[in-house]
Amino acid sequence: MRTGAVDGRWLHIFAASVRQALEAEPLAEVSRRGLTVTQFHLLRLVASNGLDRVGAAARFLGVSPPALTKNIDKLVRLGLLTRRASTVDRRALALRVTRRGRALVDRHDDISAARLERALSALTRDETEEFTRLLQVVSLELLKNADTRQGECLRCGGDIAPNCAVAHLRGGCPYQPDGSVEVDRTVRTETTIQDA
Amino acid sequence: MRTGAVDGRWLHIFAASVRQALEAEPLAEVSRRGLTVTQFHLLRLVASNGLDRVGAAARFLGVSPPALTKNIDKLVRLGLLTRRASTVDRRALALRVTRRGRALVDRHDDISAARLERALSALTRDETEEFTRLLQVVSLELLKNADTRQGECLRCGGDIAPNCAVAHLRGGCPYQPDGSVEVDRTVRTETTIQDA
DNA sequence: CGGCTATACTTAACCTGGTGTAATATGGAT
DNA sequence: ATCCATATTACACCAGGTTAAGTATAGCCG
Numbered sequence: 539m540r541t542g543a544v545d546g547r548w549l550h551i552f553a554a555s556v557r558q559a560l561e562a563e564p565l566a567e568v569s570r571r572g573l574t575v576t577q578f579h580l581l582r583l584v585a586s587n588g589l590d591r592v593g594a595a596a597r598f599l600g601v602s603p604p605a606l607t608k609n610i611d612k613l614v615r616l617g618l619l620t621r622r623a624s625t626v627d628r629r630a631l632a633l634r635v636t637r638r639g640r641a642l643v644d645r646h647d648d649i650s651a652a653r654l655e656r657a658l659s660a661l662t663r664d665e666t667e668e669f670t671r672l673l674q675v676v677s678l679e680l681l682k683n684a685d686t687r688q689g690e691c692l693r694c695g696g697d698i699a700p701n702c703a704v705a706h707l708r709g710g711c712p713y714q715p716d717g718s719v720e721v722d723r724t725v726r727t728e729t730t731i732q733d734a
Numbered sequence: 735m736r737t738g739a740v741d742g743r744w745l746h747i748f749a750a751s752v753r754q755a756l757e758a759e760p761l762a763e764v765s766r767r768g769l770t771v772t773q774f775h776l777l778r779l780v781a782s783n784g785l786d787r788v789g790a791a792a793r794f795l796g797v798s799p800p801a802l803t804k805n806i807d808k809l810v811r812l813g814l815l816t817r818r819a820s821t822v823d824r825r826a827l828a829l830r831v832t833r834r835g836r837a838l839v840d841r842h843d844d845i846s847a848a849r850l851e852r853a854l855s856a857l858t859r860d861e862t863e864e865f866t867r868l869l870q871v872v873s874l875e876l877l878k879n880a881d882t883r884q885g886e887c888l889r890c891g892g893d894i895a896p897n898c899a900v901a902h903l904r905g906g907c908p909y910q911p912d913g914s915v916e917v918d919r920t921v922r923t924e925t926t927i928q929d930a
Numbered sequence: 931c932g933g934c935t936a937t938a939c940t941t942a943a944c945c946t947g948g949t950g951t952a953a954t955a956t957g958g959a960t
Numbered sequence: 961a962t963c964c965a966t967a968t969t970a971c972a973c974c975a976g977g978t979t980a981a982g983t984a985t986a987g988c989c990g
Binding site: 574577601602609628629630 | 947948954955956
């Protein structure tokens with residue numbers, strides 16, 4: 539960091555550690571490197587509430603509709619999702635998770651939760667609460683300063699949190715049980731990387 | 735998160751916010767989407783200390799040597815790096831950053847630092863210090879529980895920090911001025927994604 | 931000193947996940 | 961009934977990744 543500026547190193551190190559230890563490695567373990575992170579998040583999104591709008595889900599996950607179609611093809615081929623015609627709109631389709639797909643998501647989350655618990659055991663109860671509060675404050679400040687494409691999935695882990703502050707900031711989230719949100723993709727700013 | 739388990743949502747949201755607001759968006763702005771995150775980190779690594787060992791740098795950045803060769807080709811073509819034969823070992827090569835390449839890294843870091851400063855202005859000085867301490871503790875705990883491939887770059891922002899705890903945990907880091915570290919790649923566990 | 935093994939990077943061929951454009955089918959408004 | 965909009969998919973292409981092989985060089989050993 540430049541002289542006199544705030545030291546951001548540990549924010550980046552923490553971000554990489556979370557992605558690596560709580561997302562990428564558990565995924566490699568449960569899928570034996572057969573799934574990418576985008577494919578996993580598609581699976582989890584379907585497991586959460588089903589999925590009836592490929593276009594909206596593509597925007598939410600940060601890829602184009604044709605790209606999502608290919609990933610859907612793969613997950614169906616692997617027996618993790620099923621694809622049916624929609625009963626509401628015959629142009630659309632309906633995706634549902636299979637037992638096997640749900641089991642993979644659950645195993646991933648179990649491994650991730652165990653790792654998190656071990657890591658947080660280094661903190662006291664008060665420190666954990668304070669840490670979560672500070673994470674929330676800084677996250678929301680960062681998101682406020684970011685571009686409108688922030689509508690994309692933040693990979694929060696998919697837990698349904700009533701009164702989620704991010705969903706409020708954005709006017710909705712597909713993980714919320716009361717329906718999905720259309721994401722604004724008119725402003726593209728993100729470079730893509732395999733961000734483990 | 736499962737009932738009774740620790741709530742990890744904000745760790746993931748924070749990780750995504752940091753990657754998005756402090757890395758991906760500044761990079762999109764300075765490179766007009768012409769560089770991937772891996773290419774940017776290669777540029778920054780060379781800007782830090784030069785680069786004399788493509789193989790070691792490839793391992794550090796988490797790609798294969800042929801992949802790094804292609805990325806080097808692109809950065810040289812864009813006028814951001816120069817490639818020369820090594821004077822020490824004619825099998826190897828030496829990479830150096832150009833003025834233009836260094837300017838791009840500096841502009842990225844300026845944008846990122848400004849965004850970080852704005853975000854952290856929501857905290858008091860004591861809260862910022864406590865937050866950094868907690869980020870460090872939890873990061874190191876997560877890294878201890880992760881696989882040996884942790885030798886890969888954590889994208890800390892490239893600031894040289896004397897007595898860096900991560901470098902200590904790993905026995906070295908190419909960003910440290912006293913030389914690079916060979917990363918152990920015998921255990922592969924990571925799935926790759928553009929993790930902005 | 932010559933031969934042989936190891937090492938460094940690059941090339942070639944291939945794969946995968948992404949893109950944009952177009953095609954096809956359907957919905958809904960007029 | 962017609963026309964415009966929308967949903968998903970097919971197609972062609974691209975870029976970044978991989979593995980295997982090639983070429984040049986380093987260094988060790990007999």
